[in-house]
Amino acid sequence: MTERIAGGHIIVTDTAQPTGRSRDVSRRKVLPESLFAWLLVGPAMLFIAIIVAWPLAETIRLSFMEAGLGGEEYIGLANYEELFVSRKFHQTIARTFYWMFLSVSLKLILGLIGATLLNAAVPGRGLFRVLIMPPWVVPIAIGCIGWLWLYNGYFGILSGTAQAVGLTDGPFEFLAYKQSAFYSAIVTDVWVGVPMVTLFFLAAMQGVSRDLYEAAWVDGAGRWYRFRRITIPQIMPVIVSMSLLSAIFTFNSFEIIWILTEGGPRSATTTLIVDTYKTAIGNYKFGEGSARAVIIVLLLGAFSLAYLFLLNKVNKKYGVK
Amino acid sequence: MMDKYTKLQIVGIYAAILVFLTFILLPFFEMFMASLRPLEHLFRSPYQFWSDDFSFQAYSDMWVTVPLLGRYIFNSIFIAFSVTGLTMIFVIPAAYAYARLDFPFKNASLAIFLGVNMFTGAVLLIPLYRVLRTLGFLNTYWAMIVPGVAFLIPTGIWLLRSYLEKIPRELEEAAFVDGASRMYTLRRIVLPLATPGLIVVGTAVFIGAYAQQFLFAITFNQTRELQPLPAGLYEFIGYQSVTWNEMMAAALVGVLPVMVIFLFLQKYLVAGLTAGAVKE
Numbered sequence: 001m002t003e004r005i006a007g008g009h010i011i012v013t014d015t016a017q018p019t020g021r022s023r024d025v026s027r028r029k030v031l032p033e034s035l036f037a038w039l040l041v042g043p044a045m046l047f048i049a050i051i052v053a054w055p056l057a058e059t060i061r062l063s064f065m066e067a068g069l070g071g072e073e074y075i076g077l078a079n080y081e082e083l084f085v086s087r088k089f090h091q092t093i094a095r096t097f098y099w100m101f102l103s104v105s106l107k108l109i110l111g112l113i114g115a116t117l118l119n120a121a122v123p124g125r126g127l128f129r130v131l132i133m134p135p136w137v138v139p140i141a142i143g144c145i146g147w148l149w150l151y152n153g154y155f156g157i158l159s160g161t162a163q164a165v166g167l168t169d170g171p172f173e174f175l176a177y178k179q180s181a182f183y184s185a186i187v188t189d190v191w192v193g194v195p196m197v198t199l200f201f202l203a204a205m206q207g208v209s210r211d212l213y214e215a216a217w218v219d220g221a222g223r224w225y226r227f228r229r230i231t232i233p234q235i236m237p238v239i240v241s242m243s244l245l246s247a248i249f250t251f252n253s254f255e256i257i258w259i260l261t262e263g264g265p266r267s268a269t270t271t272l273i274v275d276t277y278k279t280a281i282g283n284y285k286f287g288e289g290s291a292r293a294v295i296i297v298l299l300l301g302a303f304s305l306a307y308l309f310l311l312n313k314v315n316k317k318y319g320v321k
Numbered sequence: 322m323m324d325k326y327t328k329l330q331i332v333g334i335y336a337a338i339l340v341f342l343t344f345i346l347l348p349f350f351e352m353f354m355a356s357l358r359p360l361e362h363l364f365r366s367p368y369q370f371w372s373d374d375f376s377f378q379a380y381s382d383m384w385v386t387v388p389l390l391g392r393y394i395f396n397s398i399f400i401a402f403s404v405t406g407l408t409m410i411f412v413i414p415a416a417y418a419y420a421r422l423d424f425p426f427k428n429a430s431l432a433i434f435l436g437v438n439m440f441t442g443a444v445l446l447i448p449l450y451r452v453l454r455t456l457g458f459l460n461t462y463w464a465m466i467v468p469g470v471a472f473l474i475p476t477g478i479w480l481l482r483s484y485l486e487k488i489p490r491e492l493e494e495a496a497f498v499d500g501a502s503r504m505y506t507l508r509r510i511v512l513p514l515a516t517p518g519l520i521v522v523g524t525a526v527f528i529g530a531y532a533q534q535f536l537f538a539i540t541f542n543q544t545r546e547l548q549p550l551p552a553g554l555y556e557f558i559g560y561q562s563v564t565w566n567e568m569m570a571a572a573l574v575g576v577l578p579v580m581v582i583f584l585f586l587q588k589y590l591v592a593g594l595t596a597g598a599v600k601e
Contacts, residue, residue, distance in 0.1 A: 033424065036422065039414075041414070041418045044414075048475075052445065055451075055452055058448035058451070122331060122334055132345050133587065134349060138580075140535065141552075146349060146572075149351050157351055195345070248439055252440070255535055273444070
């Protein structure tokens with residue numbers, strides 16, 4: 001604080017007005033910095049407290065209850081114990097992580113490819129950059145209507161093309177079979193997530209100094225070598241932070257699965273978040289649903305901490321503060 | 322030179338971009354094609370890529386099938402704008418505090434804000450429902466605005482803070498030393514300088530608010546007149562039949578206003594959003 005005022009003081013004296021204003025500052029009644037800061041942060045904090053923190057506390061409380069439309073009764077850890085022995089729940093967790101791993105990997109790989117393509121010095125790239133953004137701007141629920149249609153066996157272009165080239169005999173319903181429904185939902189999830197990842201990678205690539213490339217080029221390094229040895233290490237911090245962000249989004253991805261399959265067929269697309277919603281909202285089992293919600297929070301919390309640790313290491317290694 | 326490509330490489334780059342864009346734009350293309358086909362034609366088997374009876378009929382019929390369609394489009398934009406406005410009112414002062422001031426629990430409270438990013442509304446729906454009921458917000462616009470604001474505040478603070486940190490401190494300090502109050506400095510010195518950043522963050526918040534209305538709308542609002550477009554579209558699924566072609570037409574027309582806004586702002590948005598991600 002004093003430093004800053006001192007810094008300001010230099011500016012004032014530089015303007016040739018040595019009228020002793022700095023003494024005025026110390027005498028003037030100024031709001032203490034920390035009080036002012038909390039006045040600024042307070043409203044946002046209060047809002048979050050009411051709309052997020054309090055419901056979260058409620059969720060934790062409800063997870064120890066047998067709760068439904070009828071009322072609440074304390075049952076200790078029973079909701080959790082039930083989940084720990086449930087094979088179905090284990091499968092859901094495994095499926096969720098598989099879903100997250102596959103979808104995030106695809107988003108990162110496609111994002112890297114996309115960003116590299118859009119970074120190439122070819123005419124028209126400005127237009128291409130705009131054209132990749134609609135999946136991100138359009139509401140997810142509306143994009144999914146398009147995908148519902150694409151995946152339809154009778155009128156979708158995918159099944160139509162498959163029939164025309166002889167891949168299938170009749171109409172193929174992408175969302176009707178366990179395997180195909182799961183991977184179809186992944187494709188849609190990747191579709192929603194790719195524009196943002198591409199955009200951030202592209203910006204990071206443009207931030208890499210040209211000198212590095214030119215030096216390597218003079219030394220005779222080819223494109224692939226430059227990509228591997230300059231681009232990737234230089235944008236590594238962005239890759240790591242984007243993978244954390246997309247992992248959280250993908251883990252929480254609800255609308256896509258709900259609109260495409262509602263978690264079916266036979267639970268093939270039921271991830272943790274869909275399971276939570278189905279239990280709590282679909283079946284009015286508030287206690288059991290809350291226990292699942294708490295597990296989601298714990299898993300994501302642990303996951304984020306691990307990631308932040310990794311991010312820190314990566315940033316140190318690549319010399320970013 | 323270094324950036325020179327051979328003819329073959331250029332062809333390869335364009336081909337790859339074409340494949341990439343096909344993946345991105347295919348659902349919209351499919352929606353457009355479906356909107357052009359008369360209803361009785363849609364279900365014709367085997368699949369036909371082209372037909373002679375394409376028409377824009379659905380684009381006029383849709384307003385009759387779902388009379389509230391215009392209202393839904395308006396609601397979507399109205400809710401998104403309200404969420405954006407309210408979010409910014411909370412975000413601007415908080416982001417300024419995190420960018421410039423020193424105070425107890427600064428890092429801890431920032432971590433709490435960022436922790437909120439880990440949740441989606443879907444996890445907290447039941448208690449959130451009760452909170453909104455207690456506040457008397459169910460089945461009003463507030464039911465869709467208030468949760469939207471809460472889940473966008475953290476992102477907003479994060480983005481705006483990194484923008485504000487890039488603005489030089491000297492002007493503020495000079496004003497402060499000249500006797501301006503802290504609030505005056507924030508209002509008259511910092512905000513005007515931060516206008517481009519405010520546009521970026523505002524647009525990002527708007528897109529978030531526009532994209533995530535569906536869940537809150539179907540859970541917290543039963544009033545038909547107040548539904549936003551993504552929820553209202555499901556009215557094309559009637560008791561007797563689904564007028565798919567009109568549903569597709571409505572979806573495309575419905576997102577048009579926002580796409581136009583986005584086209585105007587995309588340059589700032591891309592530059593500004595990514596500025597925080599790229600450390601110089």
